Amino acid sequence: MSGLVRWILSFSLIIFLVNSTIASERKFNLGQIANKEEVDGWDIDVRPDGLGAPIGSGTALFGEEIYTEQCAACHGDFGEGADRWPALVGGEDSLASHDPEKTTGSYWPYASTMYDYIYRAMPYGVAQSLSFDETYQIVAYLLYMSDIIEEDFVLSDKNIGEIEMPNRDGFLLPDPRPDIINTQGNPCMSNCQVSTNIIGKARDIDVTPEDE
Amino acid sequence: MKKNKKNEVSNFKKINRRDLIIGASSIGAISLAPKKLLSEEANPENLPPNLPEWTQYLGDGVDVNPYGMPSEFEGHVIRRNVEWLTASAESSVNFTPLQDLEGFVTPNGLCFERHHGGVSVINPQDFRLMINGLVDREMIFTLDDLKRFPQTNKFYFLECAANGGMEWKGSQLNGCQYTFGMVHNVQYTGVKLSDLLLETGLKEKAKWVLAEGSDSSGMTRSIPIEKILDDCIIAWAMNGEALRPEQGYPARLVVPGWEGNMWVKWIRRLEFGDKPYMTREETSKYTDLLTSGKARMFTWVMDAKSVITSPSPEKPILSKGLHQLRGLAWSGRGKIKRVDISIDGGKNWKTAQLHSPVLSKSLTRFTLPFEWNGEELLLQSRAIDETNYVQPTISELQKIRGVNSIYHNNSIATWLVSKNGKVDNVRLG
Structure with a gap:
């Protein structure tokens, strides 16, 4: 081997080592490299900032028809819910009450989540059957019914990350637990001052299923 | 003749x-x-x-x-559901019959089920796990690929964050199964994500993982990268055999000590990103609403909890004399250190015997012998974990969180034993 070749080889080894600190080496040589088409087919999530939102658009005006066709049977004509299926609209100012109603309008912090969930999981039992535009239309219609956007507002991949949801600031981070007083591992063992009056019995509520 | x-x-x-x-x-x-x-x-x-x-x-x-x-x-040892709880059986829950089980392992066929789009049926040949986003190489693994990685075998409990969720306002369901049965404990076989990710590499900016299921709910949760690299597993077996279909066959995510919703079943994809994805489950569902109208988000750990499985509403006392009180305790923060038992509604306590193995983030069996002579009892159990966290009373939790948070009710339950030996779920106050 000539000195020059040896020099080139050792030089390329250095390049290789430098590269490997940037892009790690495969350790086990298991699995296949995914191609773009494969990733695009499965990578359907949409983030609050709009990252991942597929190109498309829709308005509430066009959303009413597809909503009535695909969603209203379970969620009601006006998003009020049917039977035990969830309401999607309403519940404003109810979150601090005895009977909070958590809907997309009253509770959901991001419009992106509505797009993401409706596209991936709805209609219930026929998941991922809506087109991108149909999904934008349905989200626009729900936002319109909750008075968040106007009827002719064009919701799209460009602006879904900018919709201001009423309960955007309704969530607390980080997790404050353990949030109870006794974390010292030495609770009262005898003659503890506790009330032992029975104030309720599950038997009296009488909603427990019984074996036939 | x-x-x-x-x-x-x-x-x-x-x-x-x-x-x-x-x-x-x-x-x-x-x-x-x-x-x-x-x-x-x-x-x-x-x-x-x-x-x-x-x-x-x-x-x-x-x-x-x-x-x-x-x-x-x-035949009576079965999972049971509460029909009125949900709109459809495909997006619903059933409960493990804890009152009929011994030891600390849950038999595979009795592990409670929680689905959001029914049980997917997947030929393992058609299984693929995709890893994409902020990795050095976006990759796809078959089940056979996963099984060729270094293997781990670990016992972990899985508890739904809504276990006991119907009991926030008062005692509602009269059974150990219905009030504590959204938990199970099996041994998982799988590959640690920290090993799997040696194959894809990780970009420095990767801080969050979106775990996505291939079921018809497309279940998705965001998990911080520290947890993923600490102890998360892609598992294909439970208690020595392939995962049951209802537990995510052929492979699921295992997130030790954290709420069950994050343990994505029928896993198909892990996407790495620099921010959380704010999926439907972690915004509109698994958030804990306080009396102020604000809700806690990303409350992942399952705090220490225990339950007396016998006597219990399903296991009345049938005769006077010696009995073995039995129960289970667990903590998402580590090992159970001690379990105390009261027979007088929390005034006086006695420490129960823990049965080995006492493992981190696993159910732990406890027993305590007691004599019953036909008197009324108010039975309670109180778990203490290795971080010295003491299982709280419901009123301690209510003072801080109100009664509308649905999730993370790890309070002490009370079983009233009547003079005839019948047992009721009651609320003291």
């Missing part, structure tokens, strides 16, 4: 028994929804000094049950 007569009777019995076998096996086929009622009394013909027929005649051969099932007399 006498002998002959006995033979005639025996043959007659034998024919009858064959009929019974056929009958029993056809019952066995539908025995997942069984209500095989046990006779209350023993049959004197089977008791000493008599000879029971199973002692005299041949039983089933080895070719009868290629996959064994529990005894037909255990």
Whole structure:
């Protein structure tokens, strides 16, 4: 081997080592490299900032028809819910009450989540059957019914990350637990001052299923 | 002569028994929804000094049950659901019959189920796990690929964050199964994500993982990268056999000590990103609403908890004298250090015996012998974990969180034992 070749080889080894600190080496040589088409087919999530939102658009005006066709049977004509299926609209100012109603309008912090969930999981039992535009239309219609956007507002991949949801600031981070007083591992063992009056019995509520 | 007569009777019995076998096996086929009622009394013909027929005649051969099932007399040990809880059985929950189980392992067929779009049926040949986003190489793994990585075998409990969720306002469901049964404990076999990710590499900006299921709900949760690299597993087996379909066959995510919703079943994809994805489950669902109207988000850890499984509403005390109080304790923060028992509603406590193995983030079995002479009891159990966290009372939790947070109710329950031995779920105050 000539000195020059040896020099080139050792030089390329250095390049290789430098590269490997940037892009790690495969350790086990298991699995296949995914191609773009494969990733695009499965990578359907949409983030609050709009990252991942597929190109498309829709308005509430066009959303009413597809909503009535695909969603209203379970969620009601006006998003009020049917039977035990969830309401999607309403519940404003109810979150601090005895009977909070958590809907997309009253509770959901991001419009992106509505797009993401409706596209991936709805209609219930026929998941991922809506087109991108149909999904934008349905989200626009729900936002319109909750008075968040106007009827002719064009919701799209460009602006879904900018919709201001009423309960955007309704969530607390980080997790404050353990949030109870006794974390010292030495609770009262005898003659503890506790009330032992029975104030309720599950038997009296009488909603427990019984074996036939 | 006498002998002959006995033979005639025996043959007659034998024919009858064959009929019974056929009958029993056809019952066995539908025995997942069984209500095989046990006779209350023993049959004197089977008791000493008599000879029971199973002692005299041949039983089933080895070719009868290629996959064994529990005894037909255990037909009451089943998962149960509460029909009025949800709009559809495909997006619903059932409960583990903790009151009928021993030790710390949950049998595979009794592990509670929680689905959001029914049970997916997946040929393992068609399974693919995609890893994409902020990795050095976006990759796809088959099940066979996963099984060729270094392997881990670990016991972990899985508890739904909504376990006990119906009990925030008061005692509502009268059963150990319905109030504590959204938990199970099995040994998982799989590959640690920290090993799997050596193959894809990780970009420095990767801080969050979106775990995505391939079921019809497309279940998705965001998980911080520290947890993923600490102890998360992609598992393909539970208790020594392939995952059950309802537990995510052929592979699921295991997130030790954290709420069950994050343990994505039928896993198909892990996407790495620099921010959380704010999926439907982690915004509109698994958030804990406080009285202020604000809600806690990303409350992942399951705090220490315990339950007396017997006596319990399903396990009344049937006679006076010595009994073994039995129960389970667990903590998402580590090992159980101690469990205390009260028989007077929390005034006085005695420490129970923990049974080995006591493992981190695993159910732990405890027992305590007690004499019962027909008096009324108010039974409670209180778990303390290795971080010295003490399981709280419901009023301690209510003071801080109100009654509308649905999730993370790890409070002490009270079982009232009446003078007739019946047991009720009650609320003290």
